[in-house]
Amino acid sequence: MSAMQLVDTHCHLDRIDLAPWGGDFSAFMQAARSADLAWMLCVAIDLESYPAMCALVAPYPEIALSVGVHPNEEPELSPTAEKLFEQLLELGRDARVVAIGETGLDYFRTEAGAAWQVERFRTHIEAARQLQKPLIIHSREAREDTLRVLEDAGARDCGGVMHCFVEDWATAKRALDLGFYISFSGVLTYKSAAELREVAKQIPADRLLIETDSPYLAPVPQRGKPNIPLYVRHVAEQLAALRGWTLEETAARTLDNARRLFKF
Numbered sequence: 563m564s565a566m567q568l569v570d571t572h573c574h575l576d577r578i579d580l581a582p583w584g585g586d587f588s589a590f591m592q593a594a595r596s597a598d599l600a601w602m603l604c605v606a607i608d609l610e611s612y613p614a615m616c617a618l619v620a621p622y623p624e625i626a627l628s629v630g631v632h633p634n635e636e637p638e639l640s641p642t643a644e645k646l647f648e649q650l651l652e653l654g655r656d657a658r659v660v661a662i663g664e665t666g667l668d669y670f671r672t673e674a675g676a677a678w679q680v681e682r683f684r685t686h687i688e689a690a691r692q693l694q695k696p697l698i699i700h701s702r703e704a705r706e707d708t709l710r711v712l713e714d715a716g717a718r719d720c721g722g723v724m725h726c727f728v729e730d731w732a733t734a735k736r737a738l739d740l741g742f743y744i745s746f747s748g749v750l751t752y753k754s755a756a757e758l759r760e761v762a763k764q765i766p767a768d769r770l771l772i773e774t775d776s777p778y779l780a781p782v783p784q785r786g787k788p789n790i791p792l793y794v795r796h797v798a799e800q801l802a803a804l805r806g807w808t809l810e811e812t813a814a815r816t817l818d819n820a821r822r823l824f825k826f
């Protein structure tokens with residue numbers, strides 16, 4: 563067993579490109595294990611694909627799941643708030659489900675303040691509070707409303723993570739004040755992300771997480787390719803450089819933080 567243990571706290575394993583492994587998920591998992599990936603959180607974006615995603619990852623104890631409906635999922639395709647609430651509670655009770663989401667607000671692809679999006683977000687927060695499981699928050703061009711809903715709806719009671727964080731320090735601070743963790747993706751390695759790297763230096767060491775958001779947002783030097791959880795190493799390396807930590811120390815700290823938040 564290798565000394566270093568990396569975590570990828572946000573990936574979509576049912577969407578990654580398995581071509582390098584001949585389309586074989588178990589071959590991919592062997593590669594992940596050889597690359598020191600100790601734990602992955604496979605994040606749901608809708609309920610239709612959820613059973614197949616569960617089945618795919620079921621044989622692997624190092625993969626945990628979340629359940630939720632992405633903020634951009636068309637309202638016609640997703641259940642009513644009442645039905646969604648019931649389904650989140652039912653699926654969320656499973657011990658392998660360690661978080662609720664991804665949920666939140668996205669005003670890039672959906673009209674700002676759309677009532678159904680805010681309602682869906684609130685439904686997830688209520689389910690997470692009842693289940694006492696943390697939230698996975700997606701926020702795009704909606705930072706003020708995202709924070710306000712989290713604050714109003716009592717998200718402090720369940721906590722969670724701001725996934726693929728790309729916002730400023732003031733936003734990070736308000737999320738930290740709610741007890742949330744801040745997760746950095748491959749965006750942290752992008753040339754244009756100088757300001758974000760300054761934010762990453764300021765996050766308390768016990769609230770930092772790393773992720774890939776595979777198959778999206780591959781980090782430098784893999785930028786432009788389909789992303790895979792193995793590339794979380796590049797995110798860890800960038801974070802290590804910013805914090806003045808070794809790669810091993812960065813891996814250990816983020817693993818510890820993930821364990822504390824997701825209770826595995």
Ligand SMILES: [Zn+2]
Pocket residue numbers: 572574605664775
């Ligand atoms: Zn995602």
